[in-house]
Amino acid sequence: MAIVLAPMEGIVDEVMRDVLTGIGGIDLCVSEFIRVSDTLLPQKTFQRHAPELFSGGATRAGVPLRVQLLGSDPQALAQNALRAVEYGAGVIDLNFGCPAPTVNRHGGGAALLKQPALMHEIVRVVRAALPSHIPLTAKMRLGFEDTMLTLVCAEALVSGGVSELTVHARTKVEGYRPPAHWEWLARIREHVAVPVVANGEVWSLEDYLAIREVSGCDSVMIGRGLLAAPDLARRIARYHASGEKDVAAPWSEVMLWVLDFYAQCRAKGEGTPYPVSRIKQWLPQMKRHYPEAEILFAAIRKLTQADDIQAVLNDEIKV
Template sequence: MKIVLAPMEGLVDDVMRDVLTRIGGIDLCVTEFVRVTNSLLPVRTFERLAPELQTGSATRCGVPVRVQLLGSEPEWLAQNAVRAAEMGAVGIDLNFGCPAPTVNRHRGGAVLLKEPDVLYSIVQAVRSAVPAGTPVTAKMRLGYEDTSLTLECAHAIQQGGAEELCVHARTKVEGYRPPAHWEWLARIREAMTIPVVANGEVWTLEDYQAIRDISGCETVMIGRGLVASPDLGWRIRHLQQSGEMLPPAAWSQALLWLRDLTEQCQLRADGGRYAVSRSKQWAKLLQRTYSEAEIFFNEIKRIEGGEQLMAVFDRHIGGA
């Protein structure tokens, strides 16, 4: 029974991975996608999106990080997978699920679910190119517009040599709109001989129990649910060990996690402005779990400077 932190472009970067994995309960991370077109990308591109490659392909607290690639050209994906493996990646994940219109227009992500033969060619090329000890996995949705090719796509990925398949239980057209169709996860799992990872619409402990029960999957990937409730993974682990369902941590604790991310972002290029942007982004998402996050967000939403932002943190933390 594992929990995987989902890759989410522009949100779950190495800083977010660091903060969330140190809270606990997460067994594996997958990077934001590395976009591959028709070239072998430089080392610095991989280091920018997956700086954990410089620290044993793991977060600061030791949670392994797989590198995700997105593209449609099998040979170029294979060459870039080899580069990532040579840099120490503990696994290569292939993105066949991204619903972003810009990505899909350029034959990346979920649009490839219209072409099962291309899925097979990509997985086969990557699996053949990287060392045998480097796992090759993939993530897909149920389809592009409908589920007519769902099982064909899943079989193509398996036959190409993937060791594991994560399925987001919605089509591309459905985006992130509820509900996620967890019953489809069971159908895919029953048709596969490789492990299937369940993904989609897990926000609470009850959701986690339901997706496990309905899908029969041992491993669950969680994205927005872990960002909105940062200790969800830890609470799932506690539930597994004790059978006790705990509520989310207090807002005072969540505020410290938010400050941690903000302080780390201040060390990046563009310093204060970047930190302010990331802090606003996470504070807004935390509103799903914490009513206090709305108050905090409204107070910082017009702030542009890092010093002003930290003053607000000091005031709120001091009064928490």
């Protein structure tokens, strides 16, 4: 059983991974996808997307990081997977689920779900290039427009050599609109001979328990649910340990995480728009559970200077 922090491009970077894994309950995380075209990427690209590689391969809390690659060229993906291993990656993950139009137009991410033979070839070539002790995993959606090829795609990945398969229980066309089709996770799990990790529409402990029951999967990947409720994984872990359902963290505790996050963003991108844009990106995610987050976002929404936002955050912690 594992709780996996989902890779979300432009949102779950190393700062967010550090904060969320520090709260507790997350067993592993996956990097934002590293886009591969037809070249061997330089070290700086891996440092930008997966800096944890160069500090032991884990977050400060000790949660291991998997490196995710995205592309459609088997040989280029294989070369870059091997390069990631040379830099310290302990697991390579392949992205067959990204719904972003720019990615799909170039034949990557979820667009590959229309070509199961190419999916198989990508996995086969990458698996053959990697040392035998390095696991290769993959993430997919149920399909591009429909579920006609769902089981075919899953089998293509497994027969190609992945040892674990994460499935986001929606098609590309469905994007992130509810509901997620958890029943399909059970069908896939019964069809393939590797562990399946369930993903999609988990916002609460109740959702987590429901997706496990419907899918039969032991492990669950959570993305937006952890952005909205940063302590969700911690509450899940405590439930498994004690059987008790903890209440969500109070806003006063959440604000400590927000301040840590903003401080790290400022340290990383002082003098750039990065800290301002990142805090404005995260706060709206939390309004699902915390009305205080929506009020705080309204207070900083028009601010453009990092110091001005810092002053508002400091005032909030005093309330």
